[in-house]
Amino acid sequence: MHVLAILFCALAALLSATTAVSFQLIDEENYGFPTHNPFQATIAGSPVELQPQLIGSEQIKQKDYQLRLRPEREQSLPSNFWPVKTLHYRLAKQKKPAPLIFIIAGTGARYDSDKAEYLKKLFYGAGMHVVQISSPTSYDFMAAASHYATPGYSPLDAQELYYVMQTIAHKHKNLPVTDWFLTGYSLGGLHAAFISEIDQQQQFFNFKRTLLLNPPVNLYTSVSNLDQMANVVLPELYEGHDFYQDVFDKLARYFERRGHFNFDQAILADFQNSPERFTDAEMAMLIGTMFRFTATDINFTTDLINRRGLIIPTGTRITDGTSLTPYFEIALLCDFSCYIQEQLLPFWQNVFQAGALEDLIQQTSLYAVSEHLRTNKNISVMHNQDDFILGAGDLTFLEQVFQDRLILYPYGGHLGNLDYVKNADDILEFFHD
Amino acid sequence: MTKPVLIAFILSVSASLSPPLWAETLEDAGFKTPLKQLEFTPALEQYQFERSNFAALQVHDPLELVNRHLYHFNYKFDQYVFLPSVRAYRYVTPKPVRTGVSNFFSNLGQVPTSANSLLQGKFKRAMHSTARLLFNTILGVGGLWDPASKMGLVKVKEDFGQTLGVYGLPEGPYLVLPFLGPSNLRDTTGLVTDFFGEREVNLINYAEISRRNPELYGLQIIDMRYTTELRYGQLNSPFEYEKIRYIYTKARQLQINE
Known part of the structure; x- marks a missing residue:
């Protein structure tokens, strides 16, 4: 009896040890990111000397393309919207067959925003084709690509992004693509999670790897902050x-x-x-x-x-x-x-369901795809312990859902460490075979 | 029973399952609550943001209708003529040549900078600018390399619009100039003055040569576009006109006060 009890305890301890949630925490002392103030890190990014070596712009073979997705708006929108009546995106091509990565921009950001450009250089330098896409919250995407042009309901935003991505893939079908990758930063990270789920159902790209960079967990918490x-x-x-x-x-x-x-x-x-x-x-x-x-x-x-x-x-x-x-x-x-x-x-209640604000928040946040994220081992997330778009409990959620696929940095604020050499290495490491 | 052995076994197993890099005991994964130290205005008294922006939108712009049309004209010209020319220029000329061309014209721009620094009573600055000009002209073969930058003389720019500003001339109404973009009455006056001043000084006979070779103007304009980072649409907002107007006005004030 006594022995059994001990054995039982031992088993319980073992079980709790194996099921205990564990994630990759980057140790404060070894991390070396110098800016410990989250606000300053967010504004200034990494010091130049601690940024990774990037490929020079002159060596990148890239072009901006446009899609005509909403021809009816060419007439209905005022003439001063002329620059955003077609959807622009940027494609950087490798000379030989290579994996292609889609980059989804963050809140309000266009395909050519600084962060998307930085990521493009990082991935292109590592030998990938790169496509940069504006956020559904960017006014060019709203005007040129979105049917309802009322961004914020993630399932719909992701669907529209997915359609844009398919159209782009179709337009460049002669480009030799070996694998499909997906990433997004900030709100784009949340979109990437929803897109990944849609793709699992539709099997168009079959993304080999998806990386979420500092995504909001509860979208309402983030915007309230x-x-x-x-x-x-x-x-x-x-x-x-x-x-x-x-x-x-x-x-x-x-x-x-x-x-x-x-x-x-x-x-x-x-x-x-x-x-x-x-x-x-x-x-x-x-x-x-x-x-x-x-x-x-x-x-x-x-x-x-x-x-x-x-x-x-x-x-x-x-x-x-x-x-x-x-x-x-x-x-x-x-x-x-x-x-x-x-x-x-009001738009969502009109078109989708007569729910309350709480239902909308639930469906538009990372919670809505938690099962998909829990079971798909090819999706990872990187986040910072001092990111102010998060609220209490958000990191616990990420920890429980992603477990060892959550990489957590002690500093950086909101994306301030994205261009830090250690983060750049980790990002490329994730996509590396 | 070998209780201690079992415990040791359990400990060693759980230790091997969680190497030091893997955290599992931190509360809320060590979230640092970065907003906690800040104080926020109660909902009913929130006005700072609105007030600041309404103030920022007060730029004297009586010619707004014309200015907006010119803004769209410039934007389209940039997209369909200017930037394609710059791309062609990049395509046909190797980078060292382009850098040489840029250095040449920016060196030429030091003439008005020196004169304006003197006019603004910034003698040290004038010396600095003059030294830069001399270094570059003498050492740098007509300014084709940029040795002064490498010697630590950072490029500074003073124009006559700033000089007028230093002497207290108000900026006047906001203007959008065809091809050139945002300006105001005072800076437009300055621009014209600098242009003719540059002709007068006739450094390395450039004014004379360019009069006979008008294609040099073309090159100067393409180079100007090549070295200017502004891209219309980059602010990515339906209110780009307002934002450029504000940024231009403020940046000029900063340059004048420096």
Whole structure:
């Protein structure tokens, strides 16, 4: 009896040891990423000397192509939308047969945004064909590719991306592709997870590997956090001063002392060591502002395309010369949470199901594809312990779903360590045979 | 019974199952709650973002209708004429030649920079710019390499629009110039002055030569586009016009105050 009890305990201990969730945590001491402030890391990225060696632009054989997916919009959209009436994407071709990787851009970002360009160079240098695609939340995708142009419901956004990807594959069917890969950063990572599930059902690409880079887990948590950041209290700001003026005053004082004006990413680290440096609150405000502008663009574009009349009165005639400033001002008032309440939720209830906000959040977040993610060993996720788009419990969710396929870094904020040499190695290692 | 042995066995098994790199005991996987240290404005008092942006949208732009049409004209010209020419230029000329051409024209641009630095009373800057010009012209074979950069004299630019700004001339209404892009009344005046000033100084006889070889202007314009990183549409927003207007106005203020 006694022996049995001990054996039972031993078995239980063994079981708990084997089922205990374990993930790959990059050790703080060995990691070496120098910026431990999540906001500064997000804005400045990795110092130049700690970035990987990338292939030179001149050596990349690439071209921008366009797809005509919504011919009806060529007439119905105002003429000042001319640049986004077709969907542009970028393809970099290798000279010989190679795997092809799709890169899905993040919130509000176009196919040629800095991060997508960086990833392209990284993958192209490792011998892959690369296709860069705009986010469904980018205004060019909304106008040129999306049927409802009301982004935020991930299953639908992923479907539309999947259709675009298939069209691209069809257009370049003579390109010798050996394997299909998929990645996306930030919101694009969430999309990649949904696309991977669609592909498992439709078996068009049969992605060999899929990598999610800093995706939101609960989309509503992420957008609420970003909304909040634009409403941070700025204790140093004088009553009546505006935030941008404050930022510019600091920059002006700094450049005055330095003696010349030259603004690039490398200068930010130096700036953060100067007396004028930005506080955490100011950096959070800067990041929140960038995202809020994306919300502004989405608000305006979806209202215009669907003629909802919330921002632009229905029947307004807009030409190349029309001032959009008044609409800009109205659209600015509505952040992401407001967009969800005013446009996305009513749209979703109308077209998909008469559910509550909680149902929408559930279906549009990573939870909705957790079974797929749990059982597919060819999908991995990389994230940071100090990424502010996450909330409490999100990392636990990733840990339980991905287990050893979660690689977690101690620093980097939101994607600030994407161009750090260690991360670059890990990313390429994942796709390497 | 060999209890300690069993325990040791269990320990060794679980230890081998979890090498040190693999974490399993951290609460919420070690999430660092990065927003916790910040304070946020209560929902009803949120106005900072809106107020700042409304202020930023106040740029004197009485010619907005014309400016917007010119913005679209420039954008289209860029897409269909300018950038294809730059691509062709890149295709037909090897990189060292292009770099040489860029250095040559940017060196020429140092003439107005020196003059304007003197006019703004920035003697050190003027010395710096003049030194740069001399180094490059003498050592660099008419400026074809850029030795001054390698010697640590970082490129600085001063134009007459800035000089006027330093002396307190207001920027005047915002203007979009055909082909050239964002400007304002003061900077347009400066641009014209610099253009003629450059002709007057006649460094290495360039003004004279280019008068006889007008294709050099073409090369100068293509090079200007080649070295300018701005791409229309890059801000990726239906409100790009407003954003460029604001960024231009602010960047000029920074340059003037520096």
